[in-house]
Amino acid sequence: MKEFWIYTALRAGMFVGAFCIVFGVWFLVADAVNVLLVVVIAFLVSGVASYLLLERQRNAFAVKVEDRAGRISEKYEEMRAKEDEPED
Template identity: 55%
Template structure:
């Protein structure tokens, strides 16, 4: 659960940082900012940035999910074999 919270928090922070950057640059250049376009551009930039910047936390989260799925699968197989014995 910790990995999920860390990755999600970093992803939100990256989006908000991208939004502030896009909003600031657009305001400095044009003097007015269409908010919808700023959000769309920030979303794309944060998505691309997360591919490189958040690789470590994403891998940790994926490993945690894989371990949990393996434990669940093992527990299911144990229950299944227990039913076969009965």
């Protein structure tokens, strides 16, 4: 679960950083800032940046999810095998 929160916090941080940069550049270039467009641009920029920069964190999170799914499927198979055993 720790990996999820680390990855999520880094993604949120990248979005906030991208928003600040895009907003700042837009504010310096023009008098009026279209905040909705800044949010869309920041979302796209942070998405690409996180895809390129957060591979290690994304892989760690994926390994945790895969391990948990494997444990759950093993427990399911054990329970199913117990149900299939003939009663004496």
